Amino acid sequence: MSVNEVLARVGEIRARMELAPMRALAPMPAAVATARTGQVPDASFQATLENVQNQALAGAAPLAPTNPLSFYPGAGYLAHDADLGTKMATQAVQYVGTPYVAGGNSPATGWDCAAMTEWVAEQYGVNIPPVSWEQIKVGEQIGSLSEARVGDLVFFHEPSGHRHDPSPLKVNHVGLYLGDGKMVEAANPSAGTRIGDVDVNKLVGIRRLSGPAVA
Numbered sequence: 001m002s003v004n005e006v007l008a009r010v011g012e013i014r015a016r017m018e019l020a021p022m023r024a025l026a027p028m029p030a031a032v033a034t035a036r037t038g039q040v041p042d043a044s045f046q047a048t049l050e051n052v053q054n055q056a057l058a059g060a061a062p063l064a065p066t067n068p069l070s071f072y073p074g075a076g077y078l079a080h081d082a083d084l085g086t087k088m089a090t091q092a093v094q095y096v097g098t099p100y101v102a103g104g105n106s107p108a109t110g111w112d113c114a115a116m117t118e119w120v121a122e123q124y125g126v127n128i129p130p131v132s133w134e135q136i137k138v139g140e141q142i143g144s145l146s147e148a149r150v151g152d153l154v155f156f157h158e159p160s161g162h163r164h165d166p167s168p169l170k171v172n173h174v175g176l177y178l179g180d181g182k183m184v185e186a187a188n189p190s191a192g193t194r195i196g197d198v199d200v201n202k203l204v205g206i207r208r209l210s211g212p213a214v215a
Contacts, residue, residue: 084124084210085151092120092176092184098193100186105130113174116186116193117153120176126209132174133167135207142206145181145198152177154198155205169204177206 101110106119114132121128128138136155142148156173175185178195186193 133171139207139209153207156202
């Protein structure tokens with residue numbers, strides 16, 4: 001499903017039902033987003049942001065189940081902040097257009113895939129490893145894409161694998177799930193940070209983080 005199709009579907013849903021606003025997750029002003037990414041957010045960008053927020057209220061549409069995922073049983077955090085995933089996804093979407101820089105670790109300098117997810121998690125008091133093959137060991141294991149929620153980490157294996165991952169998974173990419181088969185990812189030097197499709201043929205794990213206790 002393309003981004004345009006996702007946005008069209010959101011429009012249909014919003015025409016049929018009235019959703020309450022998410023006061024705690026107001027979109028970033030265009031001027032701030034422009035300063036951080038160097039790009040002016042357009043209507044598609046803002047609609048995608050609304051899509052992330054709306055799915056937290058309405059629930060993501062079910063997708064076809066996949067085989068059980070992930071080699072690691074997981075460790076991580078107790079579920080204190082139920083809204084963490086939505087907050088992380090909303091934050092990450094603001095940085096679409098940020099350059100991909102191997103070894104970079106912030107939106108100001110550019111980042112790679114794992115640095116993006118690490119940085120976004122840090123904004124909400126959650127510390128995770130800086131590399132994808134270690135991030136997959138953290139948090140709650142989710143068994144299939146049909147069970148995934150907005151803000152879950154999705155992990156991938158390319159045929160070449162990753163020389164540093166000793167596990168059979170050979171994880172070498174991670175993104176942040178947005179629902180409807182979409183994710184935000186720091187993809188590669190040519191594409192930068194973008195919204196793309198989850199490649200179920202390369203998907204090897206899904207993890208759900210939860211943050212520190214909130215007042």
